[in-house]
Ligand SMILES: Nc1ncnc2c1ncn2[C@@H]1O[C@H](COP(=O)(O)OP(=O)(O)O)[C@@H](O)[C@H]1O
């Protein structure tokens with residue numbers, strides 16, 4: 172299933188947040204969205220997921236979701252959004268309970284996704300017992316359990332320390348190689364974008380518009396080691412972003428005057 | 429004096445820094461950093477509570493036995509206990525306790541259930557909040573005892589008025605605790621539920637209600653104490669049995685030993701209810717650290 176954005180614009184009160192966003196996300200593709208903070212990345216993701224409606228423009232889905240998909244557009248949140256009163260198993264179960272699956276079917280799905288994310292041993296643990304990285308793995312398992320057509324990830328690794336982030340990036344690469352999931356991946360971390368993105372969309376400062384779309388055709392598996400070409404891309408992205416980020420920084424300071 | 433200026437002095441006199449022949453070397457002595465932390469964290473100290481309680485009883489008993497405390501002013505604990513023993517022996521205790529507990533359980537359960545329902549509505553629907561919250565704020569501070577005569581007219585002199593008093597008394601604090609608890613539920617969890625396509629009712633049942641549970645339970649603690657206070661007040665009008673009726677009767681006969689026994693029963697009821705709610709809290713909120 173493909174995702175298509177056409178002329179999406181939005182204004183909160185007096186501030187225009189997004190202007191004329193046109194974007195296509197193809198099946199099996201990870202599209203990273205980067206931009207200075209406050210440029211409307213999370214807002215864009217909310218539109219894509221149908222949690223909010225844009226003032227203008229449309230978000231379209233092309234084709235049918237994969238067979239058996241319970242929730243075609245599925246989020247992974249920065250703050251994990253796990254229910255603290257449910258175990259790992261219960262948190263995954265939560266999103267399956269409204270879909271008329273029998274208890275046995277649910278258990279089968281849960282066991283499967285927990286095995287795929289390496290969480291089988293943590294089935295009965297409560298969120299408070301888990302490290303940040305483990306919590307985000309649970310959130311990813313929960314997202315996988317509803318067989319999404321597109322995963323919407325809003326800075327999924329930003330709440331984690333840099334070592335855990337590396338580990339989870341490896342996990343995501345491994346997962347993508349096995350499952351070829353489609354994702355919109357919002358981040359402000361260029362290394363993440365260069366490591367995971369097939370396409371990198373650079374947004375300008377508020378109002379966010381597309382400055383540039385960079386395609387990286389190297390296979391995700393081959394991006395591990397230091398790579399001159401990827402480094403060059405990352406440097407170019409930083410060049411693009413630096414001025415925007417600086418301007419955005421100043422803009423916020425002006426707002427308060 | 430800092431370490432650096434001792435050594436500066438030492439080198440000014442042409443001595444190698446750190447040489448300890450001079451009397452000033454005493455200043456370079458190693459000292460532990462003074463400890464300034466600690467405190468401000470309650471730790472569990474066992475047995476002290478019961479010990480204080482027992483000590484007071486012993487002093488009181490000794491005072492009564494020696495005549496320091498006049499029997500007319502305050503009966504000895506042993507006399508109160510004797511009165512209590514008689515209550516048990518004559519079987520009156522179970523009569524009074526049974527009647528009281530029934531009123532308490534029915535009134536408090538109804539008040540809690542209605543309170544949670546209305547509190548959820550206020551927390552979930554803006555219209556309900558706008559319509560009901562001012563009403564709740566206006567009615568909450570009214571002492572329900574003042575309304576007792578009205579309740580007698582409305583619900584009869586029998587069980588109805590007593591249960592109604594307890595019901596109203598526990599209803600309002602529960603409403604306020606529940607709606608506050610709903611307001612404090614993490615909105616990102618609600619958004620998560622919506623993003624996974626959970627039904628409205630699932631979100632309320634599986635996210636909002638458990639999220640508001642800590643507040644609801646602390647509301648339950650308050651409403652239970654209010655319920656016991658109101659129980660006694662309600663039983664002072666037209667009740668044949670009940671701990672409150674027993675205390676009132678003892679009071680009007682100046683049977684202070686019986687009065688104290690009755691008060692001790694109330695106090696024990698409060699303790700037991702508090703303990704039960706504590707257990708419920710520990711079980712329902714075991715997901716908290
Ligand atoms: N619900 C809202 N109401 C009003 N303003 C909002 C709302 N959500 C976001 N904004 C504003 O829109 C801008 C973009 O926000 P956001 O999409 O969260 O940025 P990003 O995720 O790129 O940091 C910010 O200036 C923010 O203050």
Ligand SMILES: [Mg+2]
Pocket residue numbers: 212213214
């Ligand atoms: Mg954001």
